[in-house]
Amino acid sequence: xxxxxIGLISESKILTRFLEKGEIVLKPVGDQRYDxxxxxxxxxxxxxxKTGRIKDNGAIEFGTxxxxxxxxxxxxxxxxxxxxINTVFLVPVNDVGEKKGYLRLLLPANKQKKHINYAYKYVx
Numbered sequence: 001x002x003x004x005x006i007g008l009i010s011e012s013k014i015l016t017r018f019l020e021k022g023e024i025v026l027k028p029v030g031d032q033r034y035d036x037x038x039x040x041x042x043x044x045x046x047x048x049x050k051t052g053r054i055k056d057n058g059a060i061e062f063g064t065x066x067x068x069x070x071x072x073x074x075x076x077x078x079x080x081x082x083x084x085i086n087t088v089f090l091v092p093v094n095d096v097g098e099k100k101g102y103l104r105l106l107l108p109a110n111k112q113k114k115h116i117n118y119a120y121k122y123v124x
Contacts, residue, residue, distance in 0.1 A: 007051060009081075010038075010083075011035055011049040013086075014047075014099075018036070021124070023039075024039040024040070025039075026044075033066075033074040034074070035079075036049065044106075045077055046076045048089050049079050049112060050079070051057040052080040052081065052101075053082070055108075058105050058107075059102045059106075060082055060102065060104075060105060061100060061102055062080050062101045064078065064096050064097060064099060070098040072093055077083045077091060078090055078101060080099075080101070080103070083116075089124075091103070096117065102117060103117050103122060105119050
């Protein structure tokens with residue numbers, strides 16, 4: 001599969017999960033920096049869909065920029081679909097870096113405890 005197909009599958013899995021959870025989901029028309037909008041009683045949350053991959057170090061990795069441009073200020077959340085575990089994570093844009101996002105599935109080998117985003121906190 002090419003990257004466009006992978007992205008479409010991730011977006012459809014995320015959309016399905018949102019609908020299963022009873023969310024009102026809007027799909028923008030035109031060229032926006034976000035893929036979906038959640039309408040929570042008039043509060044609108046801009047969501048960028050991403051595909052995450054599990055790395056050998058026990059972390060999920062996903063891109064948090066496009067064409068080297070950060071999404072900060074242009075979206076509210078990343079929705080990350082991880083095919084290997086068929087799971088969606090909803091991550092506030094300010095919880096991850098400007099180029100890459102990481103969610104830990106396993107404890108780090110160096111026993112670090114601070115500044116770690118554990119995946120279970122973001123499962124949607």
